[in-house]
Amino acid sequence: MVRxxxxxxxxxxxxAAVWRTLERGGLAEASVRKVAxxxxxxxxxxxxxxxxxxxxxxFALRSLSDRVGERVRRAEAEPxxxxxALAMLGELLPLRDDTARELGIWLEFVHxxxxxxxxAEIVGDQAREVREFLHHLVRGxxxxxxxxxxxxxxxxxxxxxxxxxxLAFELLTAPGLLDRAQAAELLEAHLFGPRPR
Numbered sequence: 001m002v003r004x005x006x007x008x009x010x011x012x013x014x015x016a017a018v019w020r021t022l023e024r025g026g027l028a029e030a031s032v033r034k035v036a037x038x039x040x041x042x043x044x045x046x047x048x049x050x051x052x053x054x055x056x057x058x059f060a061l062r063s064l065s066d067r068v069g070e071r072v073r074r075a076e077a078e079p080x081x082x083x084x085a086l087a088m089l090g091e092l093l094p095l096r097d098d099t100a101r102e103l104g105i106w107l108e109f110v111h112x113x114x115x116x117x118x119x120a121e122i123v124g125d126q127a128r129e130v131r132e133f134l135h136h137l138v139r140g141x142x143x144x145x146x147x148x149x150x151x152x153x154x155x156x157x158x159x160x161x162x163x164x165x166x167l168a169f170e171l172l173t174a175p176g177l178l179d180r181a182q183a184a185e186l187l188e189a190h191l192f193g194p195r196p197r
Contacts (some may be wrong), residue, residue: 015059015063020038021138022108023104026108027109028038031053035113054116057119061122061123068091068092068099072133075087076088081144085146093168093187103168103172109123130161138156138160171183
């Protein structure tokens with residue numbers, strides 16, 4: 001058991017090193033050799049866990065969505081339905097420094113996925129998972145009476161996805177146009193209507 005925990009911790013350390021290396025110079029800089037140096041390991045130690053650079057990058061990309069998914073699940077503990085929905089959606093946006101960092105890293109993978117079929121498959125799977133999550137969320141809000149009974153879950157999930165993607169992109173690329181609080185307000189207004197002033 002101790003050995004398994006050590007291996008899981010080592011994988012997490014290596015993934016964190018991938019992310020740090022990638023932040024400094026993009027995915028092209030996140031080679032096995034540079035990641036090993038960043039993690040303070042021998043190259044062979046990294047290759048013990050990831051036989052190729054492609055495996056290393058794929059695991060690092062999947063780890064990002066695992067982290068987001070875990071936080072979304074924790075947000076489900078919020079008892080207030082509206083706050084719960086907004087908290088869960090907020091994990092898809094760069095509303096905090098940690099989520100901004102993760103989304104910046106994710107965009108590097110998305111860019112590389114245009115030329116890498118294995119990464120493209122993962123990015124596509126992640127997009128489908130987000131759409132399914134949004135569809136499930138909308139359906140739940142309709143069933144609980146927080147959205148009108150005639151709401152089309154497919155259409156509303158697509159609109160919500162486009163809004164989340166647009167807000168995320170603008171916050172990451174042009175933060176002077178929109179701040180985090182404004183983005184959260186726009187999300188809430190889109191979903192539940194504007195707050196009374």
